Amino acid sequence: MDESNRASSYLDEPPNSRLFLVTSKSITEENIREHFAAFGEIQDIWVVKDKQTKESKGVSFVKFSKSSQACSAMEEMHGRCLAEGTKPIKVFIAQARSSGSHRDVEDEELTRIFVMIPKAFTEEDLKDTFKAYGDIEYAIIIRNKTTGESKGLGYVRFHKPSQAAKAIENCDKTFRAILAEPRTKNASADNDYVSNPRSEHSGNDPGSNSYSFAHESSSYAPGDTWSSDVITRCLLVSSRVAVTQEQICGLFDLIPGMDFCQMQRDQYGFSKGQVVAWYNNLGSAVYAKEKLNGFEYPPGNRLSVSYIDDGEDRTSPVGKMAMQLVAAQMMSMVWNSPSGAQLMKTSTGYTAPTVPQKARVQTDVALPPQKKLVASDSVVKERLFVIFNPSPLPVDVLEDVFCRFGSLMEVYLVPGRNVGYIKYADRKPAHDAIALLHGKVINGIKMKVMLADPPKEESHKRQRTY
DNA sequence: CGACGGGACGC
């Protein structure tokens, strides 16, 4: 009867996308379609009828492709009449066929979402983020009771089920928004985690994981740097110790907008310890200079970064515009970052485009430049299994290293073991990583890098509504 | 040799 793919309308998938209607027995599938089609793609309408008499039992099911469509239809159509002289209908979200329950699904269960958020998020940030989907009754963040520190989790209660459903369907995937379990029955929720699973230290590898920029709070006061320096889009990077082009260019490529980066060599091809990095806009160059001048890389060696002539004519108004460009560029870095997850992992929070502390990788391996991660909801095409000896490298170091072959999705370390998995959205990067890194030493840790066996099935995780 | 997560609320 229905043209749409039966597989997709088969179960209650996505969750809460099917309606349960109680109507007069005279109400037909056509009556229903006429009134419900406006709310979204209807995958199936089923008017329950007596097997013998074929008379309607006054019960129908309407399957939408999305939960938000079903919820909107419920909100709008509950209590309405579908035909002259018929009783007002009742509309509920249908219990999943597998649940066995016939209890009405309450709005209480459909209006509160549970999200993962950056630690720096305040309740106001939470509201600001999710108010796009509807009126928020409240937003709360789960905090450590004694320290008040955010646990990176929050609840947002909307007024209507359709608003919660839209939030779940449309918010950034990194929030991992799901419907919250109702509060009442949950007595087992009192687990005490060691601290924060997202915090980044693995105990090993003393020293190489904690470098940060020399002057994090530094010179963003307009005035000092600007007046004396000639700002250009071209930077000269000098190092006293030997560095490779890949190392420096990888570092500077972390600032979006780098067009070109090259080691300067003398006539015999020997490195002069200098690298030139070009950016396609002033804001990026300014940002890179401010962040990386004086940056310790490799450990114990401070890089020196200065502007050099890029051949552009630079007269009066440009210097002032640079400041605005910086601001605009910083915003664009926030929004154009490869994935929200990357930003969320930075310890300084969501808004500051912190340059990751990449000076922490020490190895003899000639690593390619860094590449952006791909969205974490991409399809996994290849997975690596990595064994560390004697102990695992930190996740941020692994991301730094394994992203360089392209399309890195995620690094996962198996807790308590010396192994981990690396997900890629393409096969080639994974195979390139094996070719370059298997048996190699990074920060003193030897790695075996191989293709992962397929995962065991049967990990029944909670369903998401989208 | 090694092997598969993530996130729950003071009623």
Next chain:
DNA sequence: CGACGGGACGC
């Protein structure tokens, strides 16, 4: 009160 059919992919 008011809860679960019909039809049948493509290896």
